[in-house]
Amino acid sequence: MTPDLIAAYFADHQSALWLLTIAVDLTFALMLYRFFGRYGLYASVILGILLANLQGPKLTMIWLPVVGELQTSMGVILYSGIYFATDLLSEKYGKKAATTAVQLGFLTSIIIVVMISISLMFLPSTDPETAKFSRDIHNAFETIFNFTPRFVFGSLLAYYISQTFDVWMFHYIKEKTKGRYLWIRNNVSTICSQAIDTTVYSLVVWWGVVDLQTAIMLGLAKYLFKVIIAAIDTPFIYLGRTWKTNS
Numbered sequence: 001m002t003p004d005l006i007a008a009y010f011a012d013h014q015s016a017l018w019l020l021t022i023a024v025d026l027t028f029a030l031m032l033y034r035f036f037g038r039y040g041l042y043a044s045v046i047l048g049i050l051l052a053n054l055q056g057p058k059l060t061m062i063w064l065p066v067v068g069e070l071q072t073s074m075g076v077i078l079y080s081g082i083y084f085a086t087d088l089l090s091e092k093y094g095k096k097a098a099t100t101a102v103q104l105g106f107l108t109s110i111i112i113v114v115m116i117s118i119s120l121m122f123l124p125s126t127d128p129e130t131a132k133f134s135r136d137i138h139n140a141f142e143t144i145f146n147f148t149p150r151f152v153f154g155s156l157l158a159y160y161i162s163q164t165f166d167v168w169m170f171h172y173i174k175e176k177t178k179g180r181y182l183w184i185r186n187n188v189s190t191i192c193s194q195a196i197d198t199t200v201y202s203l204v205v206w207w208g209v210v211d212l213q214t215a216i217m218l219g220l221a222k223y224l225f226k227v228i229i230a231a232i233d234t235p236f237i238y239l240g241r242t243w244k245t246n247s
Helices: 006-014 014-036 036-057 080-093 095-120 132-143 149-176 183-204 212-232 234-241
Strands: 061-064 069-073
Touching: 006 014, 014 036, 014 061, 014 080, 014 212, 014 234, 036 080, 061 212, 069 132, 069 212, 080 095, 080 149, 080 183, 080 212, 080 234, 095 132, 095 149, 149 183, 149 234, 183 212, 183 234
Parallel strands: none
Antiparallel strands: 061 069
């Protein structure tokens, strides 16, 4: 699907690929807003949820200056558009619109878990022509989507608490600064809410599976990536704020 030359380059430059992925993800969110207004941002939140669920279990190593190579998941990388979308909704359309987006994302997550869980109960085809292919695909889906109750609860709880806090903090700072300093409320609200997201998720999902220290280290590594993503999305939200849309 990807030309060999490009694939080979990014195989040796994973940090560049990470930055490019974030930029592409945020650009798509911005384009959805440009063409569809608030409905595009709602779509961006739902898209982010879908991508994070599809790619969340995929782990990779990314090198960062000073700290070196850290393990993270594609879910963290592809989550960037969600916070951007809710913050831009808050900025342009108010707290109610951003809260609606959070609720849509929460319900989308529940629907994904329920429908995929039902899908996994269907046995693979036994038709001789397709049996091997069907079994391989079924096993692959089981590997990726066989959610444990703890993972589901931790993910949903972390998402809802952190996103609700993000919307509240964004508007609290906006009120205190009288609508000035967008970069402050964008970054502070995201950084604080991501800290909550990481803490809740790490304690609920990892504590008991691994020791507390390991759970904390896993959480801190992911949080560092989230903080950098929050800084990267700042120029995107400034650009989005200048655009006028019909919805």
